[in-house]
Amino acid sequence: MVKISVKPTGIIRKFTDQTILEIPSGQNSEDIIRLLDIPHDVRPIVFVNNRKALKNQDIVDGDELTIVSLVMGG
Amino acid sequence: MFGNTGKIVWVDLDESAAQIRTLPDSYYTRFIGGAGLAAKIFWDFGDFHAAPLSPQALLIFMNGPFAGLKLSGCSRSAVAGRSPLTGHWGDSSCGGHFAPELRYAGFDGIVLEGKSKFPCVLFVEDGLVQILPAGDMWGAGVFDTTDTLRKQFGKKSRSLVIGPAGENLVNYACIINEGHHAFGRAGYGAVMGSKNLKAIIVKSSEPRYLAADPESLDALRRELDSRIRNSVTSQVFHENGTAANLEGAVHMGDVPIRNFTSSFWEEMAEALTGSTLSESYLTNKGACAFCKIACKRVVEVKEGPFAIPKGPGPEYETIAAFGSMLGSMDLAATCKAGRLCNDLGIDTITAGSTIAWGMEAYEKSAICANDTDGIVLTWGDLDTVVKTILPDIAYKKGKLGKLLGLGSFQASATLANDSWQWLTISKGMEAPMHDPRGGGHGLALTYAISHRGACHTANPMLFMEMGACYYPEIGFEYELEPMSSENKPESALLAVQIGAIENSSCFCQFADREITIPEWVQLFNYSAGYGWGLEDMMSAGLRVFYLQRLLNYRFGLRASDDDISSRLIEPAVDGAPEGIEIDFNSMKRRFYELANLDETLGIPDHRTLESLGMNDEANLVWS
Incomplete structure (x- = not known):
C-alpha cells in the first residue's frame, strides 16, 4: 500500500474532498479518477507534485495529487 | 421562406429613411445567416475605402x-463591419433578448449606412420602422437609457444601446442589450456612435417562428434542450457561472496573470472563482431568452469601496480581465469594474488588457507620468481603475x-x-482571457488565423482541446x-x-457542443x-471562413498578418x-497547406474557391 494526498480544485470539489488515501501500489492517475468516482464529463486531469501527470503515470508513496477539471468557460 | 424571414431593414441615416430589402434564398443556404450573411452583404454592398467611423461605413x-426558436443557446445575433479597433473586417456576437424579438418583428437583420443629422434612435415594430430623436438619452449611461x-x-420592447464610450468614438466601445448582454468586441459601439445612433429598439406583436418541418423540429428541440440542460458542464455554469472553474484553469495555466507574465496564482484563483462569487455577491441567476443553462450572474456588493x-x-x-490580468484578487472590484x-x-476584455499593458509599460518606464497627467499605474490598484481610468x-x-x-x-x-x-x-485585437500556453497550443494558431483578431469564440478550438466536444x-x-x-492544424x-x-x-x-454534427444538419433543415x-x-462553414479572409485581403491583410504577439507564445x-515552447510557425505552415491558403497572400487558391461555388469572389481577388 502507498499513502498519497489528494487535493481537488474548483468544480472537482463537487465530487471529492481533500483527503489522504491509502491505495494498493501500482495504481496510476486514471485509476485514482475512477476510485474517486469523478465523472469523465468534467474532463478531470491529474497533477502529481505540481506537474501534469503523464498518461497512466504510476502513483508512488508520498505523491501529492491535484485534480483539475478542464471545463472552462467565458 | 422558413426560419428566416428573408427581410432586412436597410436604413440610410443620411436621409433618415428606411426600406425593406430582400435577399436571394441562395444567400442563406450559401452563407447561413449571422456573421456569414453579414460578410456576404458587405462583400456585395460595402465600401472598402470607407474608414470604420465614416458615414459611408456599413454596420x-x-x-x-x-x-426565435425556443431552444437553449439560440438567442444570439451578430454585428459586423469594419472594426475601428483593428481597421479590418470583424464581427461580434451577443446573447440576450434582441435576436428573437427582431425575428418576431419580421426581420432577419438591420443594415445601417450614413450618419444621422441628429442623435437618434431606430424603432422597429413589426413592419414599421421609425427614426426618432434620442433627446436627453444622448450622453446618458446604458442603464438609464435602457430604462428610458x-x-x-x-x-x-428590447433594445441595443451604446453608452458614452460609443458616443465618444472609443475604439472598443460596445453595444449592450438589456444592460447585461454585450456585442463586446471590435468596437461596434463606436460605429453606432459615429452614425449618431444611440439605440435600436425592436418590438413585436406576437412570437412567430415559421419552421420548415415543425413536428420534426419540435421533437429535436425538446431532445436537445433536455440534453443541454442536463449536461454536467451546463449544471456547473448554471450553479457558479462561467468562472465556475477558474481554479482549475489556473492550475492548467489558462488564466492570464499580470498581462500574461505569470501562469499560476493559487490564492487569486480561490478569491475570484465562481463559487466565491456565488457565496459572496450572487443574488440571482440570469439567462438569455429561452436558455436553460442560465450562466449569467446578478450580483450585489453591499459595502466597501x-x-x-x-x-x-x-x-x-470580465473577472479575469479586471482581476488576475491587473494583478488583483479583489472580486468586488471586478464586479464594480464590469458594471461600470x-x-x-x-x-x-480590451479594456482590461489595455490597462494591463499600460501597467506593465508604466512599470518598465515606457509610459511615464507625463503621459498620464500624473496618474500612477500600479498592479492591483483597482481603485484608480474604477474611479479614474475607466471613466477617462x-x-x-x-x-x-x-x-x-x-486600445493597446x-x-x-x-x-x-x-x-x-x-x-x-x-x-x-487583444487576446481573451485564455492563455494559449496553458489553455492549448491550438489556441495560438486559431487566435492568429481568426479574421477579427485574437478570439476564442471564432471557433471551438478551446473546447476541442479540452475534450469538451467530439x-x-x-x-x-x-x-x-x-x-x-x-494534431492542432488538422483540428483547427x-x-x-x-x-x-x-x-x-x-x-x-x-450550448451547442452538446449537438452532434448530424443533429446540426437536421436543425438547419427542420427549421x-x-x-x-x-x-x-x-462547405457553408468553409465558405464563410474563406469569405471573411477575402474581406480582410481586400482591407490589405496578408499571410504575415496571421500572427500573434510573442508574449502569448x-x-x-x-x-x-x-x-x-509553442511551435507556432509549424502549426501555421501546416494549417496553410491543409486550407489551401497562399503562403504570401493568405487567401485560398482559385480552384478551392471555385469548388465552393465562389467563382465571382475568386475572379475578383485573383484577377
Whole structure:
C-alpha cells in the first residue's frame, strides 16, 4: 500500500474532498479518477507534485495529487 | 421562406429613411445567416475605402436562422463591419433578448449606412420602422437609457444601446442589450456612435417562428434542450457561472496573470472563482431568452469601496480581465469594474488588457507620468481603475484616457517605443482571457488565423482541446493534449468550419457542443429548410471562413498578418506550462497547406474557391 494526498480544485470539489488515501501500489492517475468516482464529463486531469501527470503515470508513496477539471468557460 | 424571414431593414441615416430589402434564398443556404450573411452583404454592398467611423461605413446586425426558436443557446445575433479597433473586417456576437424579438418583428437583420443629422434612435415594430430623436438619452449611461426606452416603448420592447464610450468614438466601445448582454468586441459601439445612433429598439406583436418541418423540429428541440440542460458542464455554469472553474484553469495555466507574465496564482484563483462569487455577491441567476443553462450572474456588493446595487454581474472574461490580468484578487472590484463598463459601454476584455499593458509599460518606464497627467499605474490598484481610468477612457479625458482609449495596439504605435513587446494581440485585437500556453497550443494558431483578431469564440478550438466536444462524423476523434501542437492544424481546419457555422447560425458555444454534427444538419433543415446534407453544411462553414479572409485581403491583410504577439507564445515562467515552447510557425505552415491558403497572400487558391461555388469572389481577388 502507498499513502498519497489528494487535493481537488474548483468544480472537482463537487465530487471529492481533500483527503489522504491509502491505495494498493501500482495504481496510476486514471485509476485514482475512477476510485474517486469523478465523472469523465468534467474532463478531470491529474497533477502529481505540481506537474501534469503523464498518461497512466504510476502513483508512488508520498505523491501529492491535484485534480483539475478542464471545463472552462467565458 | 422558413426560419428566416428573408427581410432586412436597410436604413440610410443620411436621409433618415428606411426600406425593406430582400435577399436571394441562395444567400442563406450559401452563407447561413449571422456573421456569414453579414460578410456576404458587405462583400456585395460595402465600401472598402470607407474608414470604420465614416458615414459611408456599413454596420450590419444579422440574426441566424434559429433566432426565435425556443431552444437553449439560440438567442444570439451578430454585428459586423469594419472594426475601428483593428481597421479590418470583424464581427461580434451577443446573447440576450434582441435576436428573437427582431425575428418576431419580421426581420432577419438591420443594415445601417450614413450618419444621422441628429442623435437618434431606430424603432422597429413589426413592419414599421421609425427614426426618432434620442433627446436627453444622448450622453446618458446604458442603464438609464435602457430604462428610458422601456418606459417609452413598453416593457416588451428590447433594445441595443451604446453608452458614452460609443458616443465618444472609443475604439472598443460596445453595444449592450438589456444592460447585461454585450456585442463586446471590435468596437461596434463606436460605429453606432459615429452614425449618431444611440439605440435600436425592436418590438413585436406576437412570437412567430415559421419552421420548415415543425413536428420534426419540435421533437429535436425538446431532445436537445433536455440534453443541454442536463449536461454536467451546463449544471456547473448554471450553479457558479462561467468562472465556475477558474481554479482549475489556473492550475492548467489558462488564466492570464499580470498581462500574461505569470501562469499560476493559487490564492487569486480561490478569491475570484465562481463559487466565491456565488457565496459572496450572487443574488440571482440570469439567462438569455429561452436558455436553460442560465450562466449569467446578478450580483450585489453591499459595502466597501466597490459597493454596487443589485444588477448585472461579471462573467469569467470580465473577472479575469479586471482581476488576475491587473494583478488583483479583489472580486468586488471586478464586479464594480464590469458594471461600470456596461454602463459606459466599454468592452471589458480590451479594456482590461489595455490597462494591463499600460501597467506593465508604466512599470518598465515606457509610459511615464507625463503621459498620464500624473496618474500612477500600479498592479492591483483597482481603485484608480474604477474611479479614474475607466471613466477617462469612456470620455476620452486627459492624456491617459485618450491613450488607453485607443486600445493597446494603437496606443503602443502612438508611443513609438518598445512597449509593443508587452502587447497580447493578434491583428490588433487583444487576446481573451485564455492563455494559449496553458489553455492549448491550438489556441495560438486559431487566435492568429481568426479574421477579427485574437478570439476564442471564432471557433471551438478551446473546447476541442479540452475534450469538451467530439465530431466523429467529420473526422474529429482526437483526444488532444492541450500543451502540444500535435494534431492542432488538422483540428483547427475543422474548428474554423464549425466556428463559422456557430457564428453564422448565432448559436451559443456553451450550448451547442452538446449537438452532434448530424443533429446540426437536421436543425438547419427542420427549421430553415436548407435541404442540406452533412457536406453542404460543412462547405457553408468553409465558405464563410474563406469569405471573411477575402474581406480582410481586400482591407490589405496578408499571410504575415496571421500572427500573434510573442508574449502569448514564449515559454511561461511558472505554472503548468513553464518552459514549454509553442511551435507556432509549424502549426501555421501546416494549417496553410491543409486550407489551401497562399503562403504570401493568405487567401485560398482559385480552384478551392471555385469548388465552393465562389467563382465571382475568386475572379475578383485573383484577377
